[in-house]
Amino acid sequence: MKRILILGGGGMVGQKLAKRLETQGLPGFGDFRVTLHDLGYGPDAVGDDKRVGDLSVLAEGAALAAERFDVIFYLASIVSGEAETNFDLGWQTNLTPLWAFLEALRAQHRASGGEYVPRVVFTSSIAVFGGPYPEKIGDEFLTSPQTSYGAQKAACELMIQDYSRKGFIDGMSLRLPTICVRPGKANLAASSFFSGIIREPLNGLEAVLPVEDTVRHWHASPRSAAGFLAHAAVLDSDRLEGRRALNLPGLSCTVAEQIEALRDVAGNNVVALIKPQRDEAVARIVSGWPRNFAPERALALGFQAEETFREIIDVYIEDDLVDRKL
Amino acid sequence: MKRILILGGGGMVGQKLAKRLETQGLPGFGDFRVTLHDLGYGPDAVGDDKRVGDLSVLAEGAALAAERFDVIFYLASIVSGEAETNFDLGWQTNLTPLWAFLEALRAQHRASGGEYVPRVVFTSSIAVFGGPYPEKIGDEFLTSPQTSYGAQKAACELMIQDYSRKGFIDGMSLRLPTICVRPGKANLAASSFFSGIIREPLNGLEAVLPVEDTVRHWHASPRSAAGFLAHAAVLDSDRLEGRRALNLPGLSCTVAEQIEALRDVAGNNVVALIKPQRDEAVARIVSGWPRNFAPERALALGFQAEETFREIIDVYIEDDLVDRKL
Numbered sequence: 001m002k003r004i005l006i007l008g009g010g011g012m013v014g015q016k017l018a019k020r021l022e023t024q025g026l027p028g029f030g031d032f033r034v035t036l037h038d039l040g041y042g043p044d045a046v047g048d049d050k051r052v053g054d055l056s057v058l059a060e061g062a063a064l065a066a067e068r069f070d071v072i073f074y075l076a077s078i079v080s081g082e083a084e085t086n087f088d089l090g091w092q093t094n095l096t097p098l099w100a101f102l103e104a105l106r107a108q109h110r111a112s113g114g115e116y117v118p119r120v121v122f123t124s125s126i127a128v129f130g131g132p133y134p135e136k137i138g139d140e141f142l143t144s145p146q147t148s149y150g151a152q153k154a155a156c157e158l159m160i161q162d163y164s165r166k167g168f169i170d171g172m173s174l175r176l177p178t179i180c181v182r183p184g185k186a187n188l189a190a191s192s193f194f195s196g197i198i199r200e201p202l203n204g205l206e207a208v209l210p211v212e213d214t215v216r217h218w219h220a221s222p223r224s225a226a227g228f229l230a231h232a233a234v235l236d237s238d239r240l241e242g243r244r245a246l247n248l249p250g251l252s253c254t255v256a257e258q259i260e261a262l263r264d265v266a267g268n269n270v271v272a273l274i275k276p277q278r279d280e281a282v283a284r285i286v287s288g289w290p291r292n293f294a295p296e297r298a299l300a301l302g303f304q305a306e307e308t309f310r311e312i313i314d315v316y317i318e319d320d321l322v323d324r325k326l
Numbered sequence: 327m328k329r330i331l332i333l334g335g336g337g338m339v340g341q342k343l344a345k346r347l348e349t350q351g352l353p354g355f356g357d358f359r360v361t362l363h364d365l366g367y368g369p370d371a372v373g374d375d376k377r378v379g380d381l382s383v384l385a386e387g388a389a390l391a392a393e394r395f396d397v398i399f400y401l402a403s404i405v406s407g408e409a410e411t412n413f414d415l416g417w418q419t420n421l422t423p424l425w426a427f428l429e430a431l432r433a434q435h436r437a438s439g440g441e442y443v444p445r446v447v448f449t450s451s452i453a454v455f456g457g458p459y460p461e462k463i464g465d466e467f468l469t470s471p472q473t474s475y476g477a478q479k480a481a482c483e484l485m486i487q488d489y490s491r492k493g494f495i496d497g498m499s500l501r502l503p504t505i506c507v508r509p510g511k512a513n514l515a516a517s518s519f520f521s522g523i524i525r526e527p528l529n530g531l532e533a534v535l536p537v538e539d540t541v542r543h544w545h546a547s548p549r550s551a552a553g554f555l556a557h558a559a560v561l562d563s564d565r566l567e568g569r570r571a572l573n574l575p576g577l578s579c580t581v582a583e584q585i586e587a588l589r590d591v592a593g594n595n596v597v598a599l600i601k602p603q604r605d606e607a608v609a610r611i612v613s614g615w616p617r618n619f620a621p622e623r624a625l626a627l628g629f630q631a632e633e634t635f636r637e638i639i640d641v642y643i644e645d646d647l648v649d650r651k652l
Contacts, residue, residue, distance in 0.1 A: 087492060130568065140460075140468045144487070144569045151488040155481045161470070162477040166413060242456060243470045 002032040004233075005064060007055060007101075008075030009036025010045060012182060013123065016226040017073060018046050026071075026234050037064060038076070056093055058100040065104035068112070071119045071233045072105075074098065080127055080149035081188050087148060094152035098122070102159055106168040120160065120171035121232045124245060126218060126290050128154040128175060136294040139247055146288055157245040164244055170237050174228055177220040177250030177293075177305070180312060183320035190285040194219065197255070198262055198313055201273040202321055210279035213256040216291040220250040220305040221315040228303055239301055249305040251312065252292035261309040265317070328358040330559075331390060333381060333427075334401030335362025336371060338508060339449065342552040343399060344372050352397075352560050363390060364402070382419055384426040391430035394438070397445045397559045398431075400424065406453055406475035407514050413474060420478035424448070428485055432494040446486065446497035447558040450571060452544060452616050454480040454501060462620040465573055472614055483571040490570055496563050500554055503546040503576030503619075503631070506638060509646035516611040520545065523581070524588055524639055527599035528647055536605035539582040542617040546576040546631040547641040554629055565627055575631040577638065578618035587635040591643070 004021065008014045014036065021034050036047040039054060053060045055076050076097070083090030102120075109116050127150035128143040145151040153173075160171040182195040193210055194217060200207035220228075228248055237244070253261075263271045295303075306312045330347065334340045340362065347360050362373040365380060379386045381402050402423070409416030428446075435442050453476035454469040471477045479499075486497040508521040519536055520543060526533035546554075554574055563570070579587075589597045621629075632638045 134466075142466045142468055142569075144571070145484065146491065146568060148488050148492070151484045155484045158471065158477045158481045158484075162474050165472065166474070242472060243468075245470070 002030060002070040003067070004032050004034045004071045004073070005067070005069040006034065006036050006073045006075065007064075008038055008073075008077065008123075009047060009050070010038030010041040011075060012184065012222060013176075013179065013225050013229075014038065014073070014075050015042075015045060016222045017075075017229050020226040020230055022046060024230070026230055029234055032070070035067075035069070055097040055101065058097060061097055061101040062104040062107075065101060065108050068108055068116055069118060071121070073229055073233070074101070074120060074122045077123070077153075079187070079189050080125075080147055081190060083149040083152060084147055090148045090152060094149065095155050098156045099159055102163045102169065106163065109168045114167075117167060117170050119233060119237075120164075120169045121229055122156060122160050122171060122173045123229070124153045124157050124173040124175045125150065126175050126177060126247070126293075128157065128245075129290050131288055131290075133290055136292045137247065137290055138294050139297045161242075161244045164237070165242065171244060172232055172235070172237060172240060173245040174232055175245060175247050176225055176228065177218045177248060179222055179225050180219040181316035181320070182222065183316070190282050191217075191289075193282070194255075194258070197274050198258065198316065201262065201270045202266060202313075202317070204273075206273045206275055208279075209255065209274050209276045210282040211255065211286050212278075212283070213259060213276075214254055215286055216252060216254045217286070218250045218252050218290055218293055219309070219312060220248065221312045223315045223319055224250075224305040228305075231303055235301060243297075246298045246301070246303070247293050247295040248298050249295050249303050250293065251306050251309060253309045258309050261313055264310060265313050328356060328396040329393070330358050330360045330397045330399070331393075331395040332360065332362050332399045332401065333390075334364055334399075334403065334449075335373060335376070336364030336367040337401060338510065338548060339502075339505065339551050339555075340364065340399070340401050341368075341371060342548045343401075343555050346552040346556055348372060350556070352556055355560055358396070361393075361395070381423040381427065384423065387423055387427035388430040388433075391427060391434050394434055394442055395444060397447070399555055399559070400427070400446060400448045403449070403479075404475075405513070405515050406451075406473055407516060409475040409478060410473055416474045416478060420475065421481050424482045425485055428489050428495065432489065435494045440493075443493060443496050445559060445563075446490075446495045447555055448482060448486050448497060448499045449555070450479045450483050450499040450501045451476065452501050452503060452573070452619075454483065454571075455616050457614055457616075459616055462618045463573065463616055464620050465623045487568075487570040490563070491568065497570060498558055498561070498563060498566060499571040500558055501571060501573050502551055502554070503544045503574060505548055505551050506545040507642035507646070508548065509642070516608050517543075517615075519608070520581075520584070523600050524584065524642065527588065527596045528592060528639075528643070530599070532599045532601055534605075535581065535600050535602045536608040537581065537612050538604075538609070539585060539602075540580055541612055542578060542580045543612070544576045544578050544616055544619055545635070545638060546574065547638045549641045549645055550576075550631040554631075557629055561627060569623075572624045572627070572629070573619050573621040574624050575621050575629050576619065577632050577635060579635045584635050587639055590636060591639050
């Protein structure tokens with residue numbers, strides 16, 4: 001039976017992926033068993049084989065590599081805000097362990113006489129880009145990150161591509177849109193409000209909107225994120241033609257359009273729970289983010305996301321809204 | 327008196343730079359003293375303070391950082407062919423010491439209470455690009471390297487930019503064209519013949535041409551390379567607007583145009599010393615290289631290169647042809 005490893009499997013996207021693999025499998029892949037690895041797990045976390053450990057202990061990654069998983073999803077990372085505040089922690093958590101893990105996989109490749117070449121799906125981010133931007137970011141736009149997180153993701157992409165080009169792994173990097181609507185509580189990410197202004201009102205709570213409603217951004221649902229990863233696991237990597245970092249599909253909309261979609265779904269009383277309260281720091285960070293993409297390669301490769309923000313809200317309601325008040 | 331450090335100062339470009347600094351100084355920079363650092367030096371190497379050492383001994387870089395040079399040229403690197411053949415040596419020589427050195431500079435920045443922010447000029451390469459290419463590569467074209475050397479240079483660029491963005495250093499990365507005509511002997515680089523077909527005939531020697539004469543590539547002279555570095559040392563980095571990797575000016579021409587320029591300078595008998603002898607390996611590598619650029623940002627920032635291949639040959643004759651037979 002084949003084996004799949006999800007590094008960062010306790011996180012939101014890791015859990016969505018684990019659930020998807022459990023319920024839908026992977027097309028054409030056959031039977032498999034999933035192992036999760038993370039610093040810890042929530043009380044409701046899925047997964048029969050949930051390992052607890054720290055990839056920044058490099059021997060931990062090497063031990064996992066020695067199990068020779070067929071497919072490895074590398075989702076482990078600290079978030080952008082933390083990487084920006086703590087420069088050391090960012091580079092040491094977001095680059096060093098990935099590099100060490102790739103070296104460990106290469107050692108397994110070598111020990112196997114070249115037979116072991118795992119599929120590695122790395123979650124990168126649209127944070128690899130930095131402005132000024134064209135109206136839509138195309139597949140050939142430069143990566144000039146303006147955050148440490150983005151620089152770390154871009155450096156990881158270079159390694160994933162080079163180790164793949166050499167045949168040690170068969171990897172690819174998926175530049176995820178901002179995932180929205182994230183279930184659970186608000187976090188300290190500057191992007192947190194994009195989910196908060198939908199999630200909190202739908203749960204009967206107030207939400208702060210820290211930016212103008214003219215702000216435009218690039219979104220996909222958690223369900224789409226899990227779909228991207230599953231699709232990448234079984235994609236014929238020859239079709240990438242050596243360019244192993246992909247801008248993924250998403251939906252470009254303004255905050256005003258998000259709010260109107262919420263009004264359509266839930267009405268004026270729910271929308272009234274959104275409280276505009278400008279936060280200069282958040283507004284400044286968000287003003288440097290990509291607004292729109294033309295992800296032609298990923299679309300041609302069969303990656304799919306939502307086409308309206310209404311769909312994104314519906315996904316949240318179907319998949320994550322616990323106490324439906326609607 | 328200010329102090330300048332050239333890491334890789336024993337190499338061809340390092341020596342050209344050292345000579346230029348000695349004879350022309352740096353505009354508006356005032357008096358300075360130059361220190362060179364390399365694994366070794368040729369018998370005719372210039373420089374009053376030539377240190378011998380190995381940057382891959384990380385303490386060596388840290389000790390240099392502790393001297394708090396005002397301007398640091400980081401030219402130390404193994405070449406593309408070697409990085410491709412020896413994967414470990416490539417990453418460990420072309421990325422690890424740069425990262426460790428940046429950390430050491432950051433430690434000095436911190437120890438100085440934030441006052442010490444050295445100018446760091448890093449020599450990157452057009453190898454950060456991978457095909458397919460547009461007719462001319464613009465300043466916003468993606469970096470998707472197809473060699474380990476290119477991946478390593480691109481990863482270094484990301485670090486130079488992030489350490490600069492954070493204010494620890496004031497750095498920039500210069501993506502040098504293929505330097506031609508290199509003085510001295512042929513080396514094992516796949517690009518070596520671009521210089522060889524000019525240099526050897528001018529010295530009365532035969533030269534092998536391993537590719538079709540329709541091959542188009544992007545060149546600048548060693549004199550221009552030294553000029554780029556000197557210009558970068560005193561450039562107002564605010565003008566980079568956060569994008570600290572630059573495609574430099576150069577000259578796009580075919581091998582046939584190179585040969586015709588040589589004929590103009592030196593006549594048919596010299597050109598007859600070029601012996602076409604196809605080398606499939608070299609031809610394949612070269613077919614993946616950039617052919618032409620539109621380096622608008624660098625031109626606007628005042629970087630200058632030759633405009634005809636004839637000029638490039640003239641520079642070789644003026645600067646490096648020892649035994650002028652012409």
